[in-house]
Amino acid sequence: MRIIVQKFGGTSVATKEKLFIAAQRVVRAKREGYAPVVVVSAPGRKGDPYATDTLISLAKDIDPQVPVEPRELDLLMTCGEIISIVLMAQAIKVLSGYKTIALTGGQAGIYTDGNFGNARIVRIDPTPILEALQKDYIPVVAGFQGVTEHFKLGGHGQITTLGRGGSDTTAGAVAAALKAEACEIYTDVEGVMTADPRIVGNKARVLPSVTYEEVSEMAHLGAKVVHPRCVEIAMDHRIPVWVKKPDSENPGTVIKERASDLPEKMFRFTGVTNLPYVAHLKVYVAHQDDLPEIETEIYRLLGEAGVVTYFVGKSKNLFEFAIVRDNLEKVRLLLDGLTIPVSVNRHSRLYLLTMAPNSVAHRERKRMLSQIQPKLEIVDAPVEVTTNCAIVSLVVLNTREVPGIMARILEALVDANISVLQVADAQHSVSCLILEEDMVRAVHALHDKFELHLGAGEKLQTL
Incomplete structure (x- = not known):
């Protein structure tokens, strides 16, 4: 199988119209002979009903003086991605008739440590995703989340979240576990740019290609186009990462090759x-x-x-x-x-x-x-x-x-x-x-x- 991981951020699934544009990208990859695995974020941004920051506010507004337990906060924060995977799976099915399956982080085999709010992935069992692909399903995986391996009160691990940029990290880690041909990050800009277009406007230019080191440095220093952890995982496993805009035919930016090359x-x-x-x-x-x-x-x-x-x-x-x-x-x-x-x-x-x-x-x-x-x-x-x-x-x-x-x-x-x-x-x-x-x-x-x-x-x- 020619596996490709496609990650869609919150703005790409914020409305029904944008959701179908994103789904068209998945359908196109399938028709071109790839086996797409989709990773999605919670829909929208702060202020939107199911965005992560909005969900956090719901709990804190009960009583701002009483802290929400990290375990319970993680349970709440994962709801946005669960909404997204169901809606994305349905949109792909409506557009194409392809079989889809929505998977939470735990159902997708993503295991983390127990650091609630900022967990790190310790391993990924690729079996659930590979079995879905072999049955010709398109798996739609919840980004930003996973489970711990053990939980004293039952067989299911504790639900955890991966911190800011966690959906990018999920995409990179899933791509590595599946030995994917590439990882595509779809965002609200045309690719990796020479500066923030919200500041310099049309002077900002899209870079056709950058090295892992360059984009990781940019991300650590404030550029929000892709999370550095995703780039680091891709670099370790030599997986090209593409940064694109869902509704654009421009090729975007490919992240590859170490600077030493x-x-x-x-x-x-x-x-x-x-x-x-x-x-x-x-x-x-x-x-x-x-x-x-x-x-x-x-x-x-x-x-x-x-x-x-x-x-x-x-x-x-x-x-x-x-x-x-x-x-x-x-x-x-x-x-x-x-x-x-x-x-x-x-x-x-x-x-x-x-x-x-x-x-x-x-x-x-x-x-x-x-x-x-x-x-x-x-x-x-x-x-x-x-x-x-x-x-x-x-x-x-x-x-x-x-x-x-x-x-x-x-x-x-x-x-x-x-x-x-x-x-x-x-x-x-x-x-x-x-x-x-x-x-x-x-x-x-x-x-x-x-x-x-x-x-x-x-x-x-x-x-």
């Missing part, structure tokens, strides 16, 4: 990404010798809490990092009032972290610590937070082989009168931390500066 001295400018809603934190440490211990402890705690950090840096008496703003409250609860004992060079001190150094709560904490530890020096460690930040990035294949790239990036932003708070580079990108109010202008400035090179492979040269 390109000539050694080849580089190209892939695109500009943007990540809004970022917070920048600076932790001040009074004694320079104590900084390494405090820094290590804080990063350990952030890691245990699952908080990803960007722009990690330090100077004489401070260290700094950025986080997505959704994690700010978690970090505030973790750090504000935290005490860290430090013993360096025969000196013992107790550092008291605070995000509000002039608050009554901080003064009381310090007073109580002084009473409990009268012989120990209590030292304030203020944490300064700038909440209105954003990250703009230039994704560049083999960035460290491109002389002059940093100068041109900073030149573009300075010419646009944009202040850069911090810069970080990686193998395939250069990122700038800026104020959120400057984000749109920064994307325009970088895209305009590098537009002639975007998407074009070139031999290494000085810019």
Whole structure:
């Protein structure tokens, strides 16, 4: 069988009209000799009746002060995809007469760990899907969900969800388990683009092809066209991923080939990404010798809490990092009032972290610590937070082989009168931390500066 996995996002199944357009894609693949396996998301976006965010709101609105248990929240969140698989299966059947079968994540053999809300797939048993294909059914699989292997109260595993982008992850993992020829991701844009068209409009161009590394870098840095976990799975199993628009005849973008497959001295400018809603934190440490211990402890705690950090840096008496703003409250609860004992060079001190150094709560904490530890020096460690930040990035294949790239990036932003708070580079990108109010202008400035090179492979040269 020539198996192909086709994944349709929420906007592609949001209305009856869009649902039939998506179903036509499946029918076409079947008629062209493929054995399609369909993966679908919950219909629509936030505000639509069965979108994931809407379902979450239903539970939280019962009483916002009482948290919903993660297990029950996962049960609720999977309802949207279950609606989608039934409707998609019916639409395909109505259009073509082909036999279809709707499968939840568990029915499709997708097994996960027990981390509710952000589970990881531990294995996929391809048997249910393969049996359906052998009987000439078109399987329609619920994205974003799976089950644990064991549950004490019965034979069925606990229902889990895979976190944001989980339907893409499902598609990539199912494609790998079935050894599919390709994985198609259908979304509301024509393919992987050189920048967000909602920002730069018609200047954004569709890239005919990109490497796994490039698109994974773009996804990690804010581009939402395909989830990085899907790309990573496809890369591990050498499965081409196509990004297309359901109602367009344009070929879209194919994601394939590792960067290492390109000539050694080849580089190209892939695109500009943007990540809004970022917070920048600076932790001040009074004694320079104590900084390494405090820094290590804080990063350990952030890691245990699952908080990803960007722009990690330090100077004489401070260290700094950025986080997505959704994690700010978690970090505030973790750090504000935290005490860290430090013993360096025969000196013992107790550092008291605070995000509000002039608050009554901080003064009381310090007073109580002084009473409990009268012989120990209590030292304030203020944490300064700038909440209105954003990250703009230039994704560049083999960035460290491109002389002059940093100068041109900073030149573009300075010419646009944009202040850069911090810069970080990686193998395939250069990122700038800026104020959120400057984000749109920064994307325009970088895209305009590098537009002639975007998407074009070139031999290494000085810019």
